[in-house]
Amino acid sequence: MMVDASAPPTRRAVVPLRQGTIARRGSVFLSRHPRLRLSLLLGAPLFWLGLVYIAALAALLITALWTVDSFTGQISQTWTVDNIVAVLTGSLYQTVTLRTLGVALLVTIIDIVIALPIAFYMAKVASPRAQRILVIAILMPLWASYLVKAYAWRSVLSQGGIFEWLVSPFGGHSPGYGLPATIITLSYLWLPYVILPIYAGLERVPDSLLEASGDLGGGTWSTLRLVVLPMIWPAIIAGSIFSFSLSLGDYITVNIVGGANQMLGNLVYTNVGAANNLPLAAAIALVPILIIFAYLAAVRRTGALNNL
Amino acid sequence: MKRISARPTSVALTGVAIASVALLLTACGTSQGGGTAAPTTAQTELGDMEGSVSLLAWPGYVEDGSNDPTVDWVSAFEEQTGCTVTSKTYGTSDEAFSLMKTGDYDVVAASGDASLRLVAAGDVAPVNTDLIPNYDGIFDFLKMQSWNSVDGVSYGIPHGYGANLLMYNTEVVTPAPTSWNVVFDKSSDYKGAVTAYDSPISIADAAVYLMAHQPELGITNPYALDKTQLAASVDLFKNQRINIGEYWSDYLKAVQAFETGDTVVGTTWQVIRNSLAEGTPAEVVLPDEGATGWSDTWMIAANAKSPNCAYAWLDYIASPEANAQATEYFGEAPSNAGACDFTVNPDHCASFHAGDADYAAQIWYWSTPIAKCLDGRTDVTCTDYSDWTTAWQEIKG
Amino acid sequence: MRLSRSARGLLAAITAVVLALIYLPLLVVFVNSFSTSQNLTWPPPGFTLGWWAKAFQSDGALDAVLTSLQVALASTAVALVLGTLISLGLQRFEFFGRDAISLLVILPIALPGIVTGIALNNAFRTGLGVQLSILTLIIAHATFCIVTVFNNVIARLRRLGTSLEDASSDLGAGIWTTFRLVTFPQLRSALFAGGLLAFALSFDEIIVTTFTAGSSVKTLPLWILDNLFRPNQAPVVNVIAVVLVLVSIIPIYFAQRIAGAEKVVR
């Protein structure tokens, strides 16, 4: 018998629940009012996000409907859709939008393709120790400044740079500065942001599932395709949101390695930073906003939004 | 480009760029006399030092050794005058303009565009150059110019200036060019290796070229372009665009590109040439057509709390020693003739053509294009800076 | 999963190659920090320790690092609080509009930085009439940092379930006591991981920073941007980057250890 029967029934004085303290009363009150509890939890963050962020965005979008008086430089608050029409119909904006979208998509695809095998190796093949070292190795470059890394790529890709030196024995050439260089550099910059969620996603796939699939006769490829991929799909999408949206808004990298090209970010930047034309900048900013919203709407169903 | 080109001179350009706020220039511009709000009388005599002075300047104009211990001309001033310097840097002329409105600053270093706005808004006071002994040493061709005086009243002390030159790779670009045509009409010879300064204000470079090569367009001031003239300039750049390797907006980029050979010809600054690694086969030239350039001005706040220290700073920074330090650090020509004796590099003045009035005369100093033509034409409306911005974006495509 | 030897080898090889590619530019940065070239040109013409000496004497760099630390710490702190609150609200309650709120949290990171930047800039300056300062910068950074905390915490809460909290409440602990003694200790490592990411995000952010920092606020990326364009400072920037990468090992290592220790326990 495991209960010690010789021990007398422990009849200690019952310690009463504490009543009456303010914290206690607060707890009691709150527990009776879950709605209040919820509003206390969400009040501050929603105030922050709603008032700081959404209001700012809304204000920006409204600005797109105004114009800058070129005579005074002041924003004149007369409603007009001229800016938006100009952005939608201007061939410049269409070209740049397509270019930006292409770059962002390519960067995203490249990053996912590179991230998948590495993340898989980290999560499912490497020893726990190696896993830890790999995570550190992936995270560390994040701390070398974005700018420093972009300039490093400028150096790597220059004529006579390391890239040229590495590929010339195989008859290759550095792509020089331009869109390929932009895509390479952006892929590089955002790669850790794509690897990490996919790695986390893969870690959540239990080994037993892989074994079960193998047990049922699934080959490596079919296991990956039928079991692993669907399970980490949200994680992949989550990673893609980073690479896609960060690329979509970038204007510094393309300045450094992009040759003579410009992206949407440059147009926005120039209009607001140099030309003082906030309404036009806001109208241009609508383009990436719409693209991102379309993207988010498309991926929403995968549950990726809970997996960032 | 505000941040991309944080180097002061380029930032100064941004300042120009941003000041599409044309009202004040138009209403109170040089041709029409001083702004009504501006104090029209300057201080007549100096009093005791107040013990401190607050400066507002482009990054790097006021260096106290905190970025680089060897770059410091503020400490000497503090020792000499007992005025403790607090300084703040700004990124755009707009920012400078609104910061001056706070009344917290005694002195501001302003670019050609901001300066007149500040005068018109009554934020800066006339400067009695008699109280600034070192003013005598300033090159005459910089004094009382349209960007630092109004109706014959001086509003500040010139700081430094420079030109946007043509640089070329001596091995690739032969014979040595004397005209901008190597980057315009003949740019296809160097396809993929041509560069240009990445800013709408660069359109003035084309206008300068067209002034010489297409006189029928009637351009008399590269910052006063009507629609036809702008279109002609833009066309010139659009033809150049297909041959451009990259645009540059900071001089590190330009230096690297010339050193590696990614770029062989294009606009540049003297300081870029001077920064090239030894042995880089590159030279600069001020082409026959002339060139654009910049010049900045030190001004005193209308309600300065420490006007005496402010005057002391203006005098100090115009002194040959300080002027030499500040302008050499940033790679521009000093405004004080005597500065040339104090540069670390004895050839500094020569390489920047400091004091060369003929050279300086070929420079069209940056001004903000505004609807009211700067060249005095009244029969047409000129294109303003926002038109230029749109045009520049379309050029880049 | 049973992977063939060759498949494992292939994966290892891919990983090695990509890691090499990841570190190649960093190697360039490292080498350039000893290069006599002022312009980061390759190959380096000579060797010098001068930039390292200069970097450690640079008050500007030190100030910038301190400013960045301040901003990153403050915005991480705000993000930790707000992110935890939102996660608790969304994970522990059912209500209409949950999806909208989780979208709202993601938006600041999903929308391009330049959009967030000019929107906040416009709101601060023209909407609220506030001068840009370190405070506006912290607000901006915290806004897009919330999401990293939120994601980590909500994932943890989901995994945790409510039984520990039920048990605590059952044993007589009030709402606050339960959070302090039970929920919070269970969230600690998730908060650390989310906080670390938030910190890194804020520390290296430049686009939103450009638009929301007061003119006297010089974060490290802004300082780097300033100095990259001074030829005599660019190699100093490389030194700073190298130092940052090396120093970053410490927090990452600790984060890993905490996560690893937890994995063993579970």
Place this chain on the structure above:
Amino acid sequence: MTGAQPAIRLTGLTKSFGNVNAVDGVDLDIVEGEFFSMLGPSGSGKTTVLRLIAGFEKPTSGTISLLGQDVTDRAPFDRDVNTVFQDYALFPHMSVLDNVAYGLRVRGVSKRARYEQARQALDTVRLGSFVDRKPSQLSGGQRQRVALARATVVQPKVLLLDEPLGALDLKLREQMQVELKELQRNLGITFIFVTHDQQEALTLSDRIAVFNEGKIEQLGTPAEIYERPSSPFVAAFVGTSNIFDDTVSHALLGRAGTHSVRPEKVSVTTENRPLAADCTAAGTLAEVIYVGSSTQLIVDLDAGTRVVVLEQNDAHRVATTERGVRVTIGWNNSDIVTLSAPAPAPAILAPHP
């Protein structure tokens, strides 16, 4: 069973999730000091009732009283009941001692006093030497006892146990059943025990409430529940029963309605041998299953139904082991239980326990 007022009184307790009534109008008095079990298949609402009593859920309607006090609107921390969770819910970041001392800690008991009491409680469950371990370092049975100690150290009026033995293996489970009973007797507090294991409920309880679809199907002592199930559901869920629907009852028993007979109450003999029983029927032996202490015989009756018979493997056992053999089965009238509700058709075999 002393107090005049019940330890727990549930009145019209209803809990809906969406439009599903998980608990549907439950009225129940639980007497102070009794070991009360709530038995039912998963989804029958028993756990929800427990969570309602603990306060983790708010009832849609109805009230809960604890010792005469209405606690329906009280938060869990404001009720004098404690719970032993199915997964134990031990705080993983605290030592065993801290876990057990937790309830005292939040009541403001001084460190020394609470550790003293927690040690005592751990001694009671014979875990005195494990105080510094983390829960993750304990076995399932040990965790279970920590959970018990943690819930009892604060001397609750009522202890709620949510399938506390579910995660343990059979041997350990039987051992813990004994321990639980002892503990309850020693502490003298009311235990409300939720389980889906009828054997466990029968073994431990003073009284059992059988739950089905959110309602209490039957309430009574283990013997009442087993011997006199009030419905086909109870007859089928608690133990094994031969359930005869209206038609079969007519044929076999000559009465209307649904009836049941426990397999062990049925006697069997080879055909043509006398059988001392009120009622007999002939059939063929369809299956013989040896289950250790007894043997289960399945007989296809000529009347067209199938009956399960359980024979003790003792000296008197009729060694009828060949399938296909003709047999006679019989039972006494007193062993026939009349079930109020009509039997669900086809109702032949109850699930094997």
